Amino acid sequence: MDTAIAARRRLGALQRIFGLRDFGVLVAAVLIAVFFSALTPVFLTSYNLFNILRQTAELGIIAMAMTILIVGGEFDLSVGAIYAVTGVVAGVLASRVGVDIWLAAAAGILSALALGALNAVLIASTRINSFIATLATMMVYRGIAMVLSQGQPISFRLDFFMDLFGRAELFGVLPVPVVWFAAWGVFAYVLLHRTTFGVRVFATGDNREAAELAGIKTARVKSIAFLITALASGLAALISLSFLKTVTPTQGTGLELEAIAAAVIGGTAMSGGVGSILGTFLGTFIMAEVRTGLVLLGTDAYVQDAFVGLVIALAVIVNVKLSARK
């Protein structure tokens, strides 16, 4: 008993010294980096690190928004499909109808928000488990992307828009997607950790009944979180279409599970009420580190998914152990 209390105190002191709740995840990220750079010198170069961040920007943007939703006690499995619909709507309007790319992109974002709103209404009004509800909308939305695109990929002409969202490099080194990633990260961080809305998200996910009795409109809190998640999917879709100059109706398949995995590695509790944007950022980074490191080592591509799976399992075990100590 006494040793448990002492251990808890020591843990608390550690956290205070570093001023970082996500200290454990940071340590894991650093250890993985050390591991790979010991095996391959290319790993720890600024080029490679920016490359990792660029490749994972889309996932990270969605995962950080998803963290807000999970902390609030809900999931969204339809993010990958919303990501596809956004791209396809923009693509059809810009390339097949001939609308200006800016208007087409705006229409894409609006359709993402509309689909997010549909998720929110469905879950707020019926109180269906969001895992099931968004599993259904995931399939519906993917169908919409298929129908709109007729199952065909759509490519774009090069434009200033592409530079702004995907291809430019700030100061010649910093890829634009990384800038968007950082900007969205700051937005999500402030929203979840520095606003009254954020506190209400935590309260709703921690104890919904108590939150209601404290005067919090929990259905509204959850609805806003669904909209933010959809907006993130839309933004990620624009970055993708700008970088690749093409969209496919099947893009983003499996993205929802990767986003949840990144949040989990970052210490977000599946039961809601616990999580942080910084943790999810590090979680996304760890997943990308492992993938890139394995590529640099020349590992078989098929083995990579298995390794990422192991990382997730390990992270969850550590999480469970840590929360049991509380």
Added chain:
Amino acid sequence: MDETPFLRVDAVSKRFGATRALEAVSLAVDRGAILGLAGENGAGKSTLIKILCGVHRPDAGTVFLAGKPHRPRDPAEAEAAGVSVFHQEIPICPDLSIAANVFLGPAMPRRGIAPDWKAMERRCVELYATLLGEDIDPRRLIRTCTAAEKQLALLVRVLSRNARLIILDEPTTALTPPEVERLFVIIRRLRGQGITFMFVSHMLEELTQLCDAIAVFRDGRNVGRLERDGFDVARVSELIAGRTLRRLGVQSPARQGTPRLEVKALSRPGAFEDISFRVQPGEILGLAGLQGSGRAALVKSLFGAPPAARGEIRVDGTAVAIGRPQDAIRAGIALVPEDRKTLGLFDDMDVKTNICMAGLSGWSRSGFLRLGNLRRVAGRMRDDLSIKTASVDAPVRSLSGGNQQKVLISRWLALRPRVLLLLEPTRGVDVGAKQEIVELVLGLAREGCACVVSSSELEELLQLSTRVLIMNRGRVARELDGAAATKDAVILAATT
């Protein structure tokens, strides 16, 4: 009847830490008799039952069943010895049929490896007919049964396994009056077949109507036994209440002037009907009543969780429409709910956020948190209520129960409410913290807050209240002025 009693409890004692749950309790029940157990919550009834059914072991004393020592090590052993207990929550499988629930277990009739449904259904119908004198459809799913029918299914189940002593722990709370009648008919019929019963109820009329004798428990002792020809409801409530206690001397404030809180003809079908009362500034209104008497539901409706269906609520003379908690908060009404774990605290958050949760917007600027403000508000509440915590940034779960309760209360005090509603304000806190919370409420009332306290702990309620409203079956049974409110008067009004 036999010479020796069927069940004899001989000087049984049981302690839990410093609490004496049972103190040299002795009692006896004849074969084929019904013994009623009466007493307040915590008087020792449940501990005795748990010893009989093998959940607890006595520290001293012996239990004899049919003349032989009865020392079950777990409920399965007790059941094998013929002792079965019915709790309020009935452990049955809702998606199986009545017949399947009756026979579920290793003794289920089989044909090869498959259950023999035909035999089960046939025997189930037979059992219902011979044991209860009732006709049923054995294929009905338990889910579609009423609470009463579920009880009967469980009764048949234990009787089919040769139960000889059946302990019914508040079996009537979920039943309608006709269902209670039907259950009593069946219990009397089974008594005729030689089954022995112990019957726990807070409703004294039920006890006097059904039982052959009543044993009254108070503070872990068996304080008296009344036989059928000597039943007297007033005498039973006197025995339950015991001594009269000292009051904390709250004076009745002036009855004139606009009441701070006025409730007119408030109803929510199924919970409470036609409730009216007034609370003046500085007054503490106590709500007494059994579980399910509607007092908790009434208090929550004043807070809009869920709202009342009909009636009017006025705060300082102004009618307020309360459809959800936000409306109540806006009207200056605060609610400290009864279960701080599930309804109050945010376990994963720190003390300051827990304290400031209901008034976040006021302490922020255009939606952005001002942590300095939150710390200041929380620090002030910590000092005012002497909440023992390392810091207002400490996680709330690191606090003791009493201090957690104070955090919850201070969430509402920080808003300076005009009306404070408290449900079971001292449940699960230690004696010292209990006294502090009582004094806190008294202090608030002195400052002009109108308080409504609903509590199962009668002593505490009587200590606090300027007036006591006693609820019974969703209605106000009686209103007693502070001075006139004695424990047995309250018990009498709440239980008859």
